[in-house]
Amino acid sequence: MEDHHQDAAVSVSCSGADLLSRIALNDNKAGMEGLDRDKINKVILETSKGSKFYENELKKERQVNQRIEKMMEQKARITKEQMKQAQAEVDKLKCELERGRDLGRVIVHVDMDAFYAAVEMRDCPELKDKPMAVGSMSMLSTSNYHARRFGVRAAMPGFIAKKLCPNLVIMPTNFDKYRAVSAKVREIFSEYDPHFMTVSLDEAYLDITEHLEQRKLWPESMRTHHMCDAKTDDAGRFAGESEKDGLSPVLFEDSPGSSTSLSGAEGKAEVFGTSVEEAVREMRFRIEQKTTLTASAGIAPNMMLAKVCSDKNKPNGQYRIPPERQVVMEFMKDLPVRKVSGVGKVTEKMLAALGIVSCAQLGQQMALLSLLFSETSWHHFLHISLGLGSTYIERDSERKSMSTERTFGEMSDAEEQYSLCKELCHDLAQDLQREGLKGKTVTLKLKNVNFEVKTKAFTLQYAVCTEEDIFAAAKDLLKAEIDSVSPPPLKLRLMGVRVSGFISVENKKPLQRSIMGFLQKGGSDPGSFTQCPGSALKAGGGSDSASFLKPQSTEIKVPSVSEQIPKSTGPKQQSFFQRAQSKRLQQQQEQIIISGTDTTNISADAAASTLPITNPQSDTTSTNTNSGTDATGYINKHATLKPSFKISTQVLQFLTCPVCNREMRDVNLTAFNHHIDECLKGSAMDNEHTDSDAGERKEELNSEPPASSHKLSCDEEKPSTSISLPVVETDDGNDFKTPFFSHRKKINEKRSVVPNKKRPLSESSSKASHTKHNPAAVVTELSSDLKGSSLTCPVCSQLQSTGDLALFNRHVDMCLNQEVLLEFRGSHPPVDHSDAPALESVRGQLGDQGRVSKVREKSKRQGSSLLPPAKKSKVLSTKHTIDKFFKGNTRQNV
């Protein structure tokens, strides 16, 4: 939604301005130009003044002012030498960023105009000439353009809006209806970019680069669209074509893009060209035809710019920044920092205190900013000043928490509070179970009648999702709060409960365990590998655990939205290597079982320290599911500290050693076990000096493949899978140094550094292993490319003197097997991989950029921090800053 929450005025012209920037009107929004700000602010002030809310806002404002004071003191202490060093560091990073600037993508940000209000007006034509808003007396979600002329806007309480505009009609929200409209719009989006990313019901990012390529070849007929092809309404209230006249155009009849309006154009055909602008205009045209609502769009080489652009010609317009560095820099020059998503009222104010209002000023003051702000923050600022943003659009990032909260009138009775708490837990449990999620951290959020917010969290030993379990934790937190408040009683106006630390997310860390589970049949809860062995299974118990015990299928297609399989159990959790390896190893196990035994005696101590084993092939191997009562289904994680990888003594016709991959015929199990023991010893010795490396490699293998890499599973059968990785790019801007990857370098010339600190594993990994462009094709490409050349093993970095892919893959398999064995043997400290470029590349391929970043950041912290972290001010955090806009600037041009 457009600038929904930019509710701090850029400047306040009322008295006491310094304390009012949080409350005063922000008219920096389409349809709000030229308002009598003083008058509006006066009304807002008069209405708010004296309230608890107002007092709290003043308090927060004072805190921000204190932060600014501290920052200014810090600034005063900065020496010339420090500035010089800082400038050098900034310049260096700037150079790297410039080198990695990617102008090759065409990113579009589409934003529906006054979405909720527009839907309501469409369905209730009598509203179209009236000032109206959607929401309630306590809060408005959005307003139409008539209302905006009175200063009524989103994120404003309804009662204040009523003061500003007594005739304002406030419509209640109807999310079902908005969702239905949104679904229609998304259908159109998917035709331009099947991987588009939805931000909210009315916003999306698309990468239409590929579409534009194809579009060039399209005949005119494919670019011809007819007026008024909307057939039905979204909620049964909109009658259709006969009523469409005058609806949508009236919303924004004087808007920049009104040429696409519907009036009097029924049946006419419009032909769109092949250019970027034409493609986006066509998309907007089709949205309008289908929904009678208008959308605005921004077109730019990255997400950050596209977002800013979509606001430029709002409503019903579009704006494009061509992919030229000079133009980008020119565009950024006068852009107020506040216009950039991620810069909120606090950041704006802090920057303003340093004399920074525009993005050009931001660029000029980077050395200073690097000394005053955290690394994350100033890197963000640097990206902004250079007009850089992410060129990779991530589609579905994994949910990290789920919560529910409620605001109410003053509540002081403890019994009532417990009762409400239980109710919230009930609701949350239902939501969690609906999505098959379980989390270990329960957080209680409380807001007292003075608007002071407190959160109390507790992390359990096991993941929970039932009302009882959540409430058990939440009520203790509530009790502590009730008992500690002084003076009693605790007077609340809001209570919320959140569950986070989902085991589906956490399990990305020990994913390697899944490889180790290659012998397991029937699949089990990957989440039960926790600090509390077996606890998740116990906690999950009964039907709850079912959602985590779903058979894992090796999906070929990308799961649709409707496929609500918990992400924790999907093949997504295993890397491509892992899945291929698991499968191969599992086939070996099948051979063992088929040959007459399934008593693989991995460990006698399965119950004490068990590794639940995921079964990537459960659909096809479920006949061999273990009962779970014996040790068969588990591998003791300590078992291989001593080589004890035993298989029961029976003569088997055909076995393959899981260590060296050799096939053995007519061998009895004693001999086979002996062979494995020897292999293990050999492997252990081989790796003795590289344990730490392997430990790091183990982590690399933990990474998660992208959603799209599900497609790769169909190639797992092929011998070339070991090298058929979708991603070949490191996130540090280093060139690949091995022959194995050298041919990719040409493809990936455009790269940039992603200096993101603390990048979440889930996001970075999925991003890193992005294979949007037909991964299957990559397999072919790589395979054919490699024929006849020397190859370097991505695991051990050794150059292999063979061009034979089968031999090479065999070697990679063996290396991978050794990784598994090293895992058996215990943990390994991470090491510096600076001398292992191939591993770095592998890490990039496997998608675990988060870990790469961590290693690099560690060295960075040691070497480059000019001020102790504690002295650096905190600022800036957003889901749209580095994560959405900047991280992932390393696009995978596969």
Place this chain on the structure above:
DNA sequence: GGGGGAAGGATTC
């Protein structure tokens, strides 16, 4: 000193 949990805060729609 580093890792990780807890708490608070900023930002977004």
Place this chain on the structure above:
DNA sequence: TCACGGAATCCTTCCCCC
């Protein structure tokens, strides 16, 4: 007439423990 939301994510700081 009273009256300022809900959900999610990320970042920073603090603190404890190893």
